Amino acid sequence: MLRSSTLFSFAFFAVAYGQQIGTPEVHPPLTWESCSTSGCVAFSSSVVIDANWRDLHIVNGTTSCFERGAWNFDICTTPEVCAANCALDGADYESTGVTTNGDELTMNFVTNSEQPNVGSRLYVMTPGSETEYQLFHPVNREISFTVDVSNLPGGVNGAVYFTQMDADGGIARFPGNKAGAQYGTGYCDSQCPKDVKFIDGVANTIDWSPSGTGSTGSCCTEMDIWEANSISAAFASHACTVTEQTSCTGTNCSTQGVCDQTGCEFDSFRLGNTSFYGPKKTIDTTQPFTVVTQYISSNNDSNGALSTIRRLYVQNGVIIQNSETKFPGITATNQMDATFCTQEAAALRESDTFDTKGGFDAMTSAMNTGMILAFSIWEESITSGVPAATEAELSLAKVVFSEIRVGTIGATFGNITGNGTQPSAPTTTGTATSTVSAPGATQTIFGQCGGIGYTGPTICPLDSTCLESNPDLSQCVPS
Ligand SMILES: *[C@@H]1O[C@H](CO)[C@@H](O)[C@H](O)[C@H]1NC(C)=O
Numbered sequence: 001m002l003r004s005s006t007l008f009s010f011a012f013f014a015v016a017y018g019q020q021i022g023t024p025e026v027h028p029p030l031t032w033e034s035c036s037t038s039g040c041v042a043f044s045s046s047v048v049i050d051a052n053w054r055d056l057h058i059v060n061g062t063t064s065c066f067e068r069g070a071w072n073f074d075i076c077t078t079p080e081v082c083a084a085n086c087a088l089d090g091a092d093y094e095s096t097g098v099t100t101n102g103d104e105l106t107m108n109f110v111t112n113s114e115q116p117n118v119g120s121r122l123y124v125m126t127p128g129s130e131t132e133y134q135l136f137h138p139v140n141r142e143i144s145f146t147v148d149v150s151n152l153p154g155g156v157n158g159a160v161y162f163t164q165m166d167a168d169g170g171i172a173r174f175p176g177n178k179a180g181a182q183y184g185t186g187y188c189d190s191q192c193p194k195d196v197k198f199i200d201g202v203a204n205t206i207d208w209s210p211s212g213t214g215s216t217g218s219c220c221t222e223m224d225i226w227e228a229n230s231i232s233a234a235f236a237s238h239a240c241t242v243t244e245q246t247s248c249t250g251t252n253c254s255t256q257g258v259c260d261q262t263g264c265e266f267d268s269f270r271l272g273n274t275s276f277y278g279p280k281k282t283i284d285t286t287q288p289f290t291v292v293t294q295y296i297s298s299n300n301d302s303n304g305a306l307s308t309i310r311r312l313y314v315q316n317g318v319i320i321q322n323s324e325t326k327f328p329g330i331t332a333t334n335q336m337d338a339t340f341c342t343q344e345a346a347a348l349r350e351s352d353t354f355d356t357k358g359g360f361d362a363m364t365s366a367m368n369t370g371m372i373l374a375f376s377i378w379e380e381s382i383t384s385g386v387p388a389a390t391e392a393e394l395s396l397a398k399v400v401f402s403e404i405r406v407g408t409i410g411a412t413f414g415n416i417t418g419n420g421t422q423p424s425a426p427t428t429t430g431t432a433t434s435t436v437s438a439p440g441a442t443q444t445i446f447g448q449c450g451g452i453g454y455t456g457p458t459i460c461p462l463d464s465t466c467l468e469s470n471p472d473l474s475q476c477v478p479s
């Protein structure tokens with residue numbers, strides 16, 4: 001996907017951006033749950049907005065380091081000097097259209113004369129932490145959330161995705177970065193975006209163009225769980241040959257470079273079922289529904305390789321299986337596996353870069369390292385051929401995500417009542433290793449170690465202690 005058009009527009013009104021810490025901020029609280037066969041545990045977490053959406057000014061002063069799409073080269077004489085002299089401010093979430101309420105996250109696109117096409121990009125924090133993104137380990141697990149796309153016109157996407165950013169936003173690896181996850185730093189994805197203002201702890205000032213991009217991009221493996229509006233929806237896997245957030249220049253940032261930018265994608269409409277997803281269709285986008293994505297492993301255990309990505313929907317208490325493909329050259333299927341990806345690339349794309357950049361093995365390794373969870377709303381690049389939304393549609397565009405749950409296969413969307421189909425018994429052969437629900441004698445860092453009703457491991461690893469966040473949750477926090 002191309003997410004840059006939002007930032008392109010944004011660059012012209014934003015005051016500024018940086019890498020030291022400026023004014024403080026309160027991360028909007030957001031609850032999410034971790035589920036297993038024994039039930040769900042709620043976590044009091046929060047979200048943080050990406051660093052690009054922040055004002056940037058000189059340390060100890062008010063002069064902007066970045067204004068109207070351009071760096072202030074009086075201050076930013078070099079990428080290093082710029083990072084040392086400029087501070088990121090706390091964000092104003094309301095003005096970027098972001099509000100939370102309990103387990104519900106609303107992202108307004110926000111467009112008006114003062115702030116055209118703002119969009120936003122948020123990352124989920126570790127419960128109880130202001131300085132670390134939560135790392136998720138999805139192999140042999142699933143993620144679900146309820147989404148309301150009824151106010152998202154074609155051309156505007158609301159997305160949920162895993163991306164392999166550093167949990168601390170890059171502070172440990174890059175000394176020039178003093179702001180870290182607390183200020184939303186360290187972004188990367190499979191498009192190797194060059195509009196990121198600070199990469200590897202230095203400013204992206206070299207060859208900064210009026211379109212809002214520098215010479216450096218920021219690459220990493222990405223799993224698009226959900227990229228959708230009221231008209232279309234897709235999920236996609238994008239592999240990279242690099243195994244952590246890695247900067248790029250030149251061809252390394254391109255399709256010939258380190259990441260699979262096209263991806264292996266499942267889009268029901270494009271793959272032959274035009275009546276499955278949309279207003280009043282099988283998945284009725286005029287009403288909220290729950291999206292379940294399952295990461296099936298080769299041996300039904302978290303130590304296996306990711307082999308299949310499965311999609312289910314739940315709407316009005318009914319479980320709806322993903323649509324089957326009906327496309328020349330693609331064996332009919334409703335899930336994503338290696339065969340599908342190879343056939344899909346041959347049928348729809350110039351080359352199979354998903355496989356050449358590592359395919360499911362690269363994704364497995366990224367997931368085992370841990371990926372952060374991002375939410376974003378943006379206007380699609382005009383090159384995608386989708387008709388642009390009207391100004392009136394844009395000004396009302398918003399997406400609402402709620403009931404975000406991670407857990408063992410089948411555990412996050414059960415309890416279906418009324419007319420619905422009961423979910424099949426959850427697959428319990430595997431042992432979960434999510435940072436929030438790992439079994440075994442010793443919990444993982446940031447994993448749960450206590451709380452009302454909690455029966456899992458209570459011993460924390462060396463260098464961490466079990467700290468109570470609230471009566472329902474104690475966690476192994478690094479000491
Ligand atoms: C299902 O119901 C049980 C018992 O009420 C509860 O503990 C669990 O959290 C529920 N799971 C989901 C996914 O709602």
Ligand SMILES: *[C@@H]1O[C@H](CO)[C@@H](O)[C@H](O)[C@H]1NC(C)=O
Binds near residue numbers: 059060084085
């Ligand atoms: C900002 O002010 C503090 C306290 O006066 C000083 O220690 C620091 O060096 C200043 N930083 C810069 C970049 O001027």
Ligand SMILES: *[C@@H]1O[C@H](CO)[C@@H](O)[C@H](O)[C@H]1NC(C)=O
Binds near residue numbers: 248250252
């Ligand atoms: C391109 O990426 C590869 C793999 O990370 C790296 O070894 C190489 O040095 C990069 N080339 C340039 C010009 O940065």
Ligand SMILES: *[C@@H]1O[C@H](CO)[C@@H](O)[C@H](O)[C@H]1NC(C)=O
Binds near residue numbers: 298299300427
């Ligand atoms: C994994 O579990 C599924 C569903 O229970 C089963 O059909 C499949 O055979 C299992 N695969 C392996 C390798 O055990």
Ligand SMILES: *[C@@H]1O[C@H](CO)[C@@H](O)[C@H](O)[C@H]1NC(C)=O
Binds near residue numbers: 276321
């Ligand atoms: C589209 O998907 C729905 C639900 O799976 C199915 O009932 C319908 O027959 C499909 N239509 C086509 C044209 O494949």
Ligand SMILES: *[C@@H]1O[C@H](CO)[C@@H](O)[C@H](O)[C@H]1NC(C)=O
Binds near residue numbers: 418419
């Ligand atoms: C099932 O749903 C239909 C349509 O919403 C409704 O008319 C019917 O009463 C429901 N049946 C049961 C047993 O709940």
